[in-house]
Structure formats: C-alpha cells, structure tokens
C-alpha cells in the first residue's frame with residue numbers, strides 16, 4: 655500500500671511550495687495537478703483557439719502526455735486563466751482523472767507514497783487519502799505572492815490586476831458545478847496568511863506524521 659498526501663486550496667496559497675517540500679521530506683513522488691489543466695489550456699491556445707472552446711479542450715485533454723509538458727509555457731498568468739476555464743468542463747476532468755489516480759496508487763520510481771496538489775484531490779481524485787490538507791490564505795496575500803513571482807519573471811502586470819484575477823479565479827474554482835474547490839470533510843485547514851514557509855511546513859509535518867501512526 656502506498657501513502658497519499660492530498661493538498662488542496664485556492665491559487666497561490668503556497669500549496670506547490672509546501673507539497674514539494676513534503677515530497678522531499680517523506681521521499682514521495684510529487685504531482686502538481688494544476689499543471690495538467692494548464693497544459694490543456696495552453697494546448698488550446700497555441701491552436702489560436704479560445705480556452706472556452708469545449709471541443710478543442712476535450713480533445714487536448716484526451717491527447718495530453720503528462721511527461722511532455724512545457725514547464726515554461728504553462729507558468730504564465732494567461733495559462734493559469736486558461737486552466738481555470740478548461741477545468742470547469744467535466745469531460746476534461748474525466749480525461750485526466752485516471753492519470754492522477756494511477757500516479758497516487760503507483761507513484762513513479764518505486765516511491766512509497768505520493769503528494770498530489772490541486773483543487774479536488776481530497777474530495778474527488780483521492781477521497782481515501784489518509785492525509786488531507788486544505789491550504790489557504792487571504793486573497794490579498796495570495797495576490798501579493800503571485801505578483802512578486804510574476805514580477806520576478808519579468809512581467810509588468812500590476813498588483814491590483816493580479817488581485818482582480820485572483821478573486822475571479824477563486825470565484826470560478828469554487829462556484830463551478832464540477833468538482834468545485836472545497837475542503838474535504840476530513841481535511842486539516844492550514845491558513846498560511848501569517849505563516850512562513852518553514853512554519854507552514856512544520857505544521858503540515860505534524861499533521862501528516864499523526865495520520866501515519
């Protein structure tokens with residue numbers, strides 16, 4: 655039996671950083687499930703189509719090769735927007751569900767466990783995961799963190815616009831009918847608004863260690 659750590663939460667709450675540190679700490683494999691939706695969104699856009707084009711998004715999701723994702727192309731603010739648009743489509747979610755479940759059950763390189771982060775890992779993808787965290791932070795703090803990241807990679811976007819987009823993304827992710835963003839009933843809430851990365855990591859390890867006993 656492998657061990658699964660499910661980490662969900664809104665955009666820029668610190669899930670990715672935390673999930674990677676946890677994977678390294680426990681020697682588990684890591685899957686950023688947002689990258690799958692981003693890759694689908696970008697695949698539609700490079701064809702010159704709008705991400706809301708369902709036919710194109712579904713075809714892109716079915717053709718997705720998770721081992722060939724262009725990391726640079728999917729990390730833009732536009733790719734994040736496109737991801738949240740294709741993510742409302744049930745057939746898109748269905749097309750990448752099995753890949754995520756297989757990753758959790760049979761993590762690559764013989765790892766004894768996997769850390770998956772996203773929006774619906776604890777509720778839909780791995781509802782049986784023994785350790786579930788719901789990582790959150792205020793929209794203002796999340797927007798500030800994302801803005802610093804974007805600025806660092808050369809973007810001229812304003813902080814106000816990032817906040818606007820963060821709120822819009824939250825709305826789309828939480829209000830959609832299909833697998834909306836919400837904590838699983840047995841998830842541990844971790845608000846990182848006033849926590850350093852190290853402090854959040856410490857709290858997460860304490861929670862997970864307990865669930866391993």
Ligand code: DC
Nearest residue numbers: 665687688691737738741772773774
């Ligand atoms: O975590 P992220 O910013 O890379 O995610 C991009 C979008 O993908 C997010 O707005 C919603 C969608 N997503 C999802 O619906 N379900 C997941 N498990 C992961 C991401």
